Amino acid sequence: MTTLVNRQIDFMGRRKLAFVASAIMLLVSVLAIAINGLNLGLDFTGGTLIEVRYASAPALETVRQVLESAGFRDVSVQTFGASTEVLIRLQQAFDAGVGAQVTDLLNQGGTQVELIRAEFVGAQVGDQLRDQSGMGMLIALGVVMVYVALRFQYKFAIGALLSLVHDVIIVVGAFALFDIEFDLTVLAAVLAVIGYSLNDTIVIYDRIRENIRRSRIDDMAQIFNESINQTLSRTLATSGTTLLVLLALVFLGGEMIHNFAIAMLLGIIIGTFSSIYVSSALLLPLKLKRADLIPPPKEEHEEELP
Template sequence: MWLVRYIPVETKFGFMRYRRWSFPFSAALSILCVAAFFALGMNFGIDFRGGTLVELQSREGPANIGEIRDEANGLGFGQVEVQQFGTPLDVSLRVQVQEARDGLTEEEVQQVVVQTLRDTFEDDYVFRRVEVVGPRVSGELVQSGTLGVVFAIFGVLVYLWFRFEWHFAVGAVIATLHDLVLTIGFFAITQIEFNMTSIAAILTILGYSLNDTVVVYDRIRETLRKYKRLTVYQVLDVAINATLSRTILTGVTTFLALVALAILGGEVIKGFAYAMIFGLVVGTYSSVFIAAPILIYLGVRPASEIAQAEEAARVQAAE
């Protein structure tokens, strides 16, 4: 039990005094992320762009990137993206989506691409991963992924509207959109491949942030009823400090698991792990410095102020 003593239990940090800094800071970051999205764009993966993705591993010695690129571009499939990743032995090839030709459908042409690549490189390289996505499928994945994020945010609004008062629902949605914008900006700035795994990462980040926000909101609502003489600023500080040890424990354990995924998970899951680490930090930050203090501007008041306002209204009506 002595290890628990290293975790602060009864803290008295004044988080609300930093709201004048957190809101401009978050606004500046959000503007930067939106600008990066339109200026740099997303590094869409094979799921969204369509085409063929092949990962090779050299059987002997480091992979010869220049030779692979020359041979791949000479196959007649257009410009082939060749990149080294992981170790010097590993290389990835991305062939753009091919149109139907020679009486073959689009899907059949993609299979011809894979077979041609095998015939060209199989003697010197091991085919570790092959993904083929047609243009029709990639378009459906874009639509499904976008709808998934939109429905998730709408579900958050509906749930919190019934779970709490409208102030909390609006505050949680603003914090959720804040996390979404920053995460999209993270993908745009870092140019990490954006694929269906990234959509899963975004939805997981939103769920984690929402869970943290609901815990804070639940304690805020409880504290509003318990401490009737405190101002709303004091109530929010008390509630956040009361959940701080839980936030630290959850964040640290999740962070350690994600670091292990990023280091040991391999190239396929590395982007997911990096996005989750970023989302963990952003989600925790937004729960404390966005979702909580925004209640002040949305008009949340402690029970004492509500009672005084009601009494003043009754007196005025009696006069």
């Protein structure tokens, strides 16, 4: 008989505490989304986009303060390509003279600023992006559920789907709670988090399935603990190296990818947590059994030779 050896970390023994923590994070996230709403960027809301070129690299905060002091609201300033090229986003209706007005303001004090372009991003485009991005996320979650159900079993698919929904809601809720701008780069990060979290979940699921088939015990909590501990070094190594890169992007990557890096950073942390305490632990209340993975033996019919 094959027996499983208990490891030092009893993940399943702490699952109720983890469920409470998840419930609190989900509740706060849903309330933040419902009450505060998302601070949608220009990609979704529409507005004015202005690109200017400086003779030397400017201080972005100074550019923002100059424009806000002149009465412009919801100003977003970031470098675009070279450090001397600045992209300015204004969440307001487009005016034919707004480009020249902004350039004149920035030229004060002897600074040389050249207007490259000034254009309008319509609300219709924003609505289309919002609808298509939401549909893309739903399709991604649906394909994930079908894939996991076909590769493993439908109970695994339910656990994986709830885990991914858990991750998405908490990441989006954090942006609503702290009023961080939500644009297309953040949406791309959310979709990337889905892929990352799913990959981690599949690794643990694969080990759980293997251990269930190899063992002769019916204690699913013990099997899950053994499986998670066996894959823990891989999970921590992957998450740790990814977090190091994301921390570098948050502090050194510049404003253009700052929100993307924040979303990815939150997603990696929450995704690592959910792959253990949501996707795996939920298999216990879903009553996963050995019979779900091991088909009953076929009856052998002996035929008499003539």
